[in-house]
Amino acid sequence: MGRFRTEKDHDYFKVVDDAINAYTWAAVVKLQERGVVGDVLGPVGQGKEAKLVLAKDREGRYIALKIFYPVPVRFVKSRHGYILGDPRFRGVKISDQLHLVELWCRKEFGNLARAYEAGVRVPRPRGFLRNVLVMDFIGEGNTPAPLLHEVGLEGLDDPEAVFLEVVKNLEKTYIAAGLVHGDLSPFNILYDGEAPWIIDWGSAVRRGHPRELELLRRDVERVLEFFGNPVDPSHLFKRLVERGSAKGKIEVDEEGWLLVGGKRILE
Ligand SMILES: Nc1ncnc2c1ncn2[C@@H]1O[C@H](COP(=O)(O)OP(=O)(O)O)[C@@H](O)[C@H]1O
Ligand SMILES: [Mg+2]
Incomplete structure (x- = not known):
């Protein structure tokens, strides 16, 4: 801690978080435009690398949005603070992390779809875009x-x-x-x-x-x-x-x- 962290870095991380949130939100809006997602209700769970957000589909049924966050940004912050502190590396780092997270989301969707089609009991996959995976919500009412x-x-x-x-x-x-x-x-x-x-x-x-x-x-x-x-x-x-x-x-x-x-x- 401390050593490499400056006020500027702090601002920088806030900017990164804001950028990721805006980016994620834009993906959710696109999924709404495509008719995959209806109203978004709010976060109901947290895993190692993703947040679970409760939403509804257009028919009013509950659905789950698994939103992958580029958590490694936070590791990068502690392990390679100097890289983030160096303006030359800034753009590169964020986009690399986002890219990885998108690949992960795509991979998870592909596996989930394959398992679903084979008759494994999994939440039915409904679609994905960037870092947002949409599937059936497993729970009672709005409780997972x-x-x-x-x-x-x-x-x-x-x-x-x-x-x-x-x-x-x-x-x-x-x-x-x-x-x-x-x-x-x-x-x-x-x-x-x-x-x-x-x-x-x-x-x-x-x-x-x-x-x-x-x-x-x-x-x-x-x-x-x-x-x-x-x-x-x-x-x-x-x-x-x-x-x-x-x-x-x-x-x-x-x-x-x-x-x-x-x-x-x-x-
Ligand atoms: N389709 C779903 N319906 C209800 N809850 C879910 C669903 N998918 C995930 N969850 C909840 O969200 C949490 C994180 O999901 P998970 O896919 O395990 O992500 P991570 O990779 O972060 O562990 C799970 O532990 C579970 O509580
Ligand atoms: Mg898990």
Whole structure:
């Protein structure tokens, strides 16, 4: 702190924040003009890298705007204060950060859409522009559904049913969508009182990615740990990988389970 910070820097950060807010707001207005977004109500949540803003669509249904902020600007401030202090670097830095954040938003939208189309229980994606992603709002009235982490295992009426739903969606993600979430944990699963919803798809990778198996194993372990490891994580991981490379028809049964060679994953 202190050393590189001057009054001027402080003004500068305010200018940066204002610029980002104006830029974000312009994207929201564009989405309104396109008919994707109706009234904007206000922030209802905050994640690691994004704010969740509640809005309505044109029919008056609640929707969620996930607004990605170039948080790294704040890291840049502490780590490379001298760069921000140097007027020659100013324009470059902001636009680079915004560019990255837009790529991230685009990537998350693409992954979310892919998962949605494969039948994974995710909020339905509705559109995106720049750093603003629009999707269905998961919650009761205007209150967002809690995270599985917040509900806790003891807060679930039927933990086994929720566990099975999570496994079902994990398998659909891997086999039907061809994705590995990459940041799956009780912090990225919402629970609406009935079913789990998988959110936060920015880190997902396509199958074939060099880290596919490492990320899949970690996703499996983190999820099973929350449920107290009702099945052996290595076993489930192996089953997923086996079934992922099985030849032949994949069907879906009446309860939404994938059938590979006619069998469910936990049979
Ligand atoms: N579609 C949604 N409906 C309701 N709440 C949501 C929705 N998407 C995200 N949230 C809330 O916003 C928070 C941040 O979203 P998330 O996608 O996890 O962003 P981050 O990458 O910042 O962790 C979540 O923890 C959750 O509480
Ligand atoms: Mg998250």
